[in-house]
Amino acid sequence: MFKYLFAKAEDIPAGSAAIYFGYSSIIWFVIGTGLGSFNAAKLAFPDFVMGSEILSFGHMRQVHVLAVILGWISMAFAMAMMYITPALGNTKLWSEKLGVWNCFLWNVGLSIGLFLLWMGVTSGREYSDLPWPIDLVVVLGLLVPLCINVLMTIKTRRTQGIYTTNWFFGAATFMVIIVFTVGNSPEFFQLTGLTEAYLTWWFAHNVLGLWITPVAAAISYYVVPKVTGNPLYSHRIGHLHFWSVVVFYSTPAAHHLMSAPLPEWLKSFASVEGVLILVPAIAFVSNLLLTMTGKWRMFVENIEIKFTITGVLMAIPLNMQGGFQQTRAINWYVHGTGWIVAHAHLALLGFSTFLEAAAVYYGLQTLLRRKLYSLGLANFHFWMLLIGFTAYWVSMTIAGLIQGAGKIYEVPYIDVVIAEHPYMIARWVGGTMVFLGNCVWLYNMYMTARVGTVIPAGRLPHELAYER
Amino acid sequence: MAFREYKIGSRMFGLAFGTSMFITLYMPAVDIQNVSATSIAMDRQLSFGRVGGFSYEDPFLLGWAKPITVQISQDPKTGAAIESTRAFVYEKDVPFPNGIRHPRILGTEPAAVSESKGRINEASEDQGAVFIVREVVEGGVMIPYIENATATRGWLPAATLSKANESQRLLVGKGKIMFVREGCWWCHTLLPEQTQDWQYFGAPPMLGDFNGESPTAFGSDRKGPDLTHVGSRNSSREWMVMHFFNPRLVQSHSIMPRYDYLWGEKDASGTVIDYDGWRAAYTAYANGESIYPPEVPLPAADSEARALIDFVLNLK
Numbered sequence A: 001m002f003k004y005l006f007a008k009a010e011d012i013p014a015g016s017a018a019i020y021f022g023y024s025s026i027i028w029f030v031i032g033t034g035l036g037s038f039n040a041a042k043l044a045f046p047d048f049v050m051g052s053e054i055l056s057f058g059h060m061r062q063v064h065v066l067a068v069i070l071g072w073i074s075m076a077f078a079m080a081m082m083y084i085t086p087a088l089g090n091t092k093l094w095s096e097k098l099g100v101w102n103c104f105l106w107n108v109g110l111s112i113g114l115f116l117l118w119m120g121v122t123s124g125r126e127y128s129d130l131p132w133p134i135d136l137v138v139v140l141g142l143l144v145p146l147c148i149n150v151l152m153t154i155k156t157r158r159t160q161g162i163y164t165t166n167w168f169f170g171a172a173t174f175m176v177i178i179v180f181t182v183g184n185s186p187e188f189f190q191l192t193g194l195t196e197a198y199l200t201w202w203f204a205h206n207v208l209g210l211w212i213t214p215v216a217a218a219i220s221y222y223v224v225p226k227v228t229g230n231p232l233y234s235h236r237i238g239h240l241h242f243w244s245v246v247v248f249y250s251t252p253a254a255h256h257l258m259s260a261p262l263p264e265w266l267k268s269f270a271s272v273e274g275v276l277i278l279v280p281a282i283a284f285v286s287n288l289l290l291t292m293t294g295k296w297r298m299f300v301e302n303i304e305i306k307f308t309i310t311g312v313l314m315a316i317p318l319n320m321q322g323g324f325q326q327t328r329a330i331n332w333y334v335h336g337t338g339w340i341v342a343h344a345h346l347a348l349l350g351f352s353t354f355l356e357a358a359a360v361y362y363g364l365q366t367l368l369r370r371k372l373y374s375l376g377l378a379n380f381h382f383w384m385l386l387i388g389f390t391a392y393w394v395s396m397t398i399a400g401l402i403q404g405a406g407k408i409y410e411v412p413y414i415d416v417v418i419a420e421h422p423y424m425i426a427r428w429v430g431g432t433m434v435f436l437g438n439c440v441w442l443y444n445m446y447m448t449a450r451v452g453t454v455i456p457a458g459r460l461p462h463e464l465a466y467e468r
Numbered sequence B: 001m002a003f004r005e006y007k008i009g010s011r012m013f014g015l016a017f018g019t020s021m022f023i024t025l026y027m028p029a030v031d032i033q034n035v036s037a038t039s040i041a042m043d044r045q046l047s048f049g050r051v052g053g054f055s056y057e058d059p060f061l062l063g064w065a066k067p068i069t070v071q072i073s074q075d076p077k078t079g080a081a082i083e084s085t086r087a088f089v090y091e092k093d094v095p096f097p098n099g100i101r102h103p104r105i106l107g108t109e110p111a112a113v114s115e116s117k118g119r120i121n122e123a124s125e126d127q128g129a130v131f132i133v134r135e136v137v138e139g140g141v142m143i144p145y146i147e148n149a150t151a152t153r154g155w156l157p158a159a160t161l162s163k164a165n166e167s168q169r170l171l172v173g174k175g176k177i178m179f180v181r182e183g184c185w186w187c188h189t190l191l192p193e194q195t196q197d198w199q200y201f202g203a204p205p206m207l208g209d210f211n212g213e214s215p216t217a218f219g220s221d222r223k224g225p226d227l228t229h230v231g232s233r234n235s236s237r238e239w240m241v242m243h244f245f246n247p248r249l250v251q252s253h254s255i256m257p258r259y260d261y262l263w264g265e266k267d268a269s270g271t272v273i274d275y276d277g278w279r280a281a282y283t284a285y286a287n288g289e290s291i292y293p294p295e296v297p298l299p300a301a302d303s304e305a306r307a308l309i310d311f312v313l314n315l316k
Helices: A017-044 A058-088 A098-119 A132-155 A162-189 A193-228 A236-250 A253-257 A264-275 A277-290 A297-301 A303-324 A329-332 A337-369 A375-408 A412-450 B005-035 B037-048 B106-118 B155-162 B174-180 B237-245 B275-286 B304-313
Strands: B068-074 B080-090 B129-138 B141-148
Touching: A017 A058, A017 A098, A017 A412, A058 A098, A058 A132, A058 A162, A058 A193, A058 A337, A098 A132, A132 A162, A132 B275, A162 A193, A162 A236, A162 A297, A162 B005, A193 A236, A193 A303, A193 A337, A193 B005, A193 B106, A236 A277, A236 B005, A253 A264, A253 B005, A264 A303, A264 B005, A264 B129, A277 A303, A297 A303, A303 A337, A303 A375, A329 A375, A337 A375, A337 A412, A375 A412, B037 B080, B037 B129, B037 B141, B037 B174, B068 B155, B080 B155, B106 B129, B106 B141, B129 B155, B174 B304, B237 B304
Parallel strands: none
Antiparallel strands: B068 B080, B080 B129, B129 B141
């Protein structure tokens, strides 16, 4: 990678940036889930590794969250954008060199930011924990170059129209810059009190709603038609999805603070808009599942489709929860409990991760022109992720319902802690399975690059048979 | 962008996104800004200092340049006995909180009274200042305001500190930094919910209780009890010392981590703390091999543990 930072633009092979982003994202996924597993162990066994400030839960929890969001998920997105956007425009990436630099800055900037965060240098605001000098690095070094590269690639495309995936890529890379800049501005401009608390959750909501969810969906709009060979079921439903994301998903930020003393009109407005999130969700899920018509065998037989459709199916419970748990009728019961933790993992580890994993599997095979090293290991990865996640989600949902009951009946808090303990252990087991699955994935992709069967020109990766 | 539909589309996108930002950013910001600060908000920001997270003056969150909250019953200038008063001492070069720097954060009326009666605009960070929170009735309405006691009463920071002994000084500002840095708020919320927490965790906050505070550290994921009013439920410093050193000394089922590392190298008497020995003795006690747990060392006056305990006891 380093040799291309100062190489002439024409000497950098097409796809280099995407490949570096792909491997970086897997490594960050291993780091992020490893931290998650370690943190979960501390919640189950509080005296596991003690006496060290650096290895305490309060110093590592936010590092886990941001390593997964900015490392794994966002770098997998960058990887997907850097090979899907040119592919859909029948062109090359606008600047491969900018892409390589972007990947380099992303790894360096994120490492520095997470190191500082780990040492305790924090803004004290959830999801926007990074201190503002690091926020500037994230915006200028990570997000703006990515946005320029994606938009310019769309602009220099050699096709007539713009495919659905690229609408989302172009819009989301632009919106995430606005969201990140505005969301982190309270720290820089010294906004205080409830304004700051509201903006903190405005950021947390919109980074999911205008970045993670639409980009993950956009990836599946590419992978499913590409691998199955079916055209997308409906361009129009894609339109409905896109516009309802922009209009509905960008507005309900205040529903994260339903129990805070925010103005009542704001909470009511957010709650109504929150239910309307079901519009893009239903449009997306139905469009993708109908695209699968006649190719459902591939859900079992093809690893990329298996990952993608599992992620799409997880969008159903995700959005049913997300749409309704924020209404006053339900929120008062589950607010601030493990239910919400389970929901957040359903969004990031369930829905979104499965879609990105498919993109990284498929993209690295396409770009390296090498068939996946082992289907067995890939299936092992899939089931470790799915079973580990399910164990996590079920146990945290139950723990959340226990907490909710304890909360409304005003049970002494320690009794809630005692009742939750078995589920804390189950959550740790689930999280550890995800981590181990990812270690296997890293090995599998490393071996793919080293000894994977070379894919002949003109063939697609999924057309070749596996050798292992 | 060769197609007309993309011209229309990009304009529609700008309109939709812009409207959304107007409704979700501009309108709430204007609405929240019109709320006046309560005396609770003034007390909070004056005891916490300017920022509870990363800042220029304290980039590594070590609790540098923070105010000290004191309880005094002697006038620092004249030495005469006064009613017990809570004062916030800002020594030289300690940054003032946002409500002093930008009084409009306090709301129209409190800001006007703080400037006219409280003379906060005369306070200078180069000199340091002592603040107190007061209330005045104007036209039948109670208006809280901040008084710059250095200007109004001639209370100098050093003189004010000298009137408070060690137990009357609370390092709340440094403690807030510890609370944020150590991630206490990942498990303990600072926000009793409006619907069902009244009886167990106390009254939820009001709209104007946070003007000027940053960050609010509400927390979102409750794995331990809410701490907003914890100082009212449990005001025992001895309990807090044991609980922070090893929570399972006082609550055998607690899943809270041990914060013994905040004690530093030496305890209050200057003795080097033998952590390994303590843990071995505790393990023997936990296994039933000894009858009594080992004695918990008292935190030194300048230790991080003391500041954090001050902060928690101050949450009333």
